[in-house]
Amino acid sequence: MMGHLIMRNLVVGNWKMNGLQAARAEVRAMSAGARPDTVDVVLCPPATLLADVVRDLEGTPIGVGGQDCYTIAQGPFTGQVSAEMLFDAGARFVIIGHSEMRAEGERSDMARIKAMEALRAGLTPIVCVGENAQQRAEGWAAPRVRAQLLASLPHLGPGDHQRLVVGYEPVWAIGSGQTPTVEEIGSVHHVVRETLVELYGAEAGAGVRVLYGGSVKPENAKDIMAVDGVDGLLVGGASLTAASFLSVLEAAA
Ligand code: PGA
Numbered sequence: 711m712m713g714h715l716i717m718r719n720l721v722v723g724n725w726k727m728n729g730l731q732a733a734r735a736e737v738r739a740m741s742a743g744a745r746p747d748t749v750d751v752v753l754c755p756p757a758t759l760l761a762d763v764v765r766d767l768e769g770t771p772i773g774v775g776g777q778d779c780y781t782i783a784q785g786p787f788t789g790q791v792s793a794e795m796l797f798d799a800g801a802r803f804v805i806i807g808h809s810e811m812r813a814e815g816e817r818s819d820m821a822r823i824k825a826m827e828a829l830r831a832g833l834t835p836i837v838c839v840g841e842n843a844q845q846r847a848e849g850w851a852a853p854r855v856r857a858q859l860l861a862s863l864p865h866l867g868p869g870d871h872q873r874l875v876v877g878y879e880p881v882w883a884i885g886s887g888q889t890p891t892v893e894e895i896g897s898v899h900h901v902v903r904e905t906l907v908e909l910y911g912a913e914a915g916a917g918v919r920v921l922y923g924g925s926v927k928p929e930n931a932k933d934i935m936a937v938d939g940v941d942g943l944l945v946g947g948a949s950l951t952a953a954s955f956l957s958v959l960e961a962a963a
Contacts, residue, residue, distance in 0.1 A: 719935065720750040720875065720919050720942035721962050722836060723949025724777065724805060729756050737763050739952030741770040748963035749942070752803045753949070757791055764800030775803030775836070778811055781823040783831070793824070793831035803834045805944075807862050809881045818861030825864035825874075834873040836944070837862055839902075840924070843882035851880070851894075852901040859905045871914035875921060877944045878902055883924025885946060892937050895922055899939035928957030935962045 725733075737753065744751055754775040755763045764774050780790035796804055806828060807821030825835040839858035841851040855878065866874065878898055883889050890898075899920055907915030922934050923944025934940060943962055948954040 717917070717919050717941055718750050719962055720752065720921060721959055722752045722754060722775065722803070722805070722875075722877075722921065722923075722942070722944045723955055724754045724808070724923075724944060724946050725756060725759075725950060726777065726810070726946060727756055728950055729759050731759075731762070733950075734759070734762060734766055736950070736952045736955075737766045740955055741767055741772055743952060743956045744770070744772055744959055745963070747771075749959060751959060754803070754805055760796070760801060761799045773803055774801050775805060775833075776801045777805050777808065779804050779806070779824055779828055779831075779833070781820060781827055783827070793828040793833050797831045797833055801833060803836060803875075804828045805877070806835045806837045807858075808838045809840055809879060809884060818858055821862040822864055825862070829864060829867070829870055829873065834875060835864065836875040836877050836921070837864075838877040838879050838923070838944070840877075840879040840881050840883075842880075846880060846882060846890075852898055855898055856901055856905050859902065860909070863906075863909060866910055866914065871910055871917045875919045875942075876902055876906070877921045877923050879923035879944060881924075885925070887925050889925045889930060889934070892933055895934060896937045896939060899937065903939055926958060928954055928961060931958045931961035 752773040752775050776796040779793040783792050783794045806825045828835040841854040845854045902920050919941040921942040921944045926943045926945045927948050
């Protein structure tokens with residue numbers, strides 16, 4: 711196995727609870743305009759559009775992901791969608807432990823089980839962590855992120871580290887238009903990498919892509935991507951239209 715392999719950057723668009731059938735026009739415009747020869751791209755539409763978006767993106771290099779999955783593959787769990795179902799619908803990625811899920815009561819131990827279930831089902835989990843405004847203000851951003859990682863990250867089998875992705879998303883930066891400085895992003899990403907190496911060893915820990923998310927826009931994408939230790943972006947609002955998502959992709963390339 712190669713040591714410190716150069717990973718391609720990854721940009722993930724998270725549509726959250728947005729998007730009706732009409733929004734598929736944006737997906738088609740994204741696939742027409744994207745040049746993913748330079749950066750890996752994944753779109754995470756709402757579950758109701760997942761299979762359609764998979765069809766819209768068939769034959770293009772843009773991958774599709776879910777926004778959450780359940781801890782179990784199937785059974786009497788009304789309202790839940792399993793990792794296996796996402797895979798069956800054509801998804802190959804899934805966001806796990808997003809702060810909006812955590813705000814609804816998702817705990818790190820559940821996120822960990824979901825991430826392991828995602829790996830078992832053949833999906834790449836994108837495990838999200840991030841401090842809130844108070845933790846940031848009190849100087850606890852890095853330890854908070856480290857603690858969340860230690861509790862949320864899955865056990866990995868051989869080769870799994872190439873599939874695992876971590877998203878650092880300060881809760882206060884999500885949807886707010888505020889972002890940390892590039893120095894602040896760099897210092898948390900450094901702690902994320904240290905924690906990955908501590909958990910998985912030097913080689914596997916170096917092979918996990920670590921994304922930044924929280925108010926990424928076409929205007930700031932380039933500066934954030936240039937931060938040492940940032941391997942890609944997790945984009946919410948700016949991924950909803952082809953125009954802004956394509957601009958982010960261009961900046962990230
Ligand atoms: P935002 O969302 O880009 O709209 O801030 C990011 C996210 O929650 O993944």
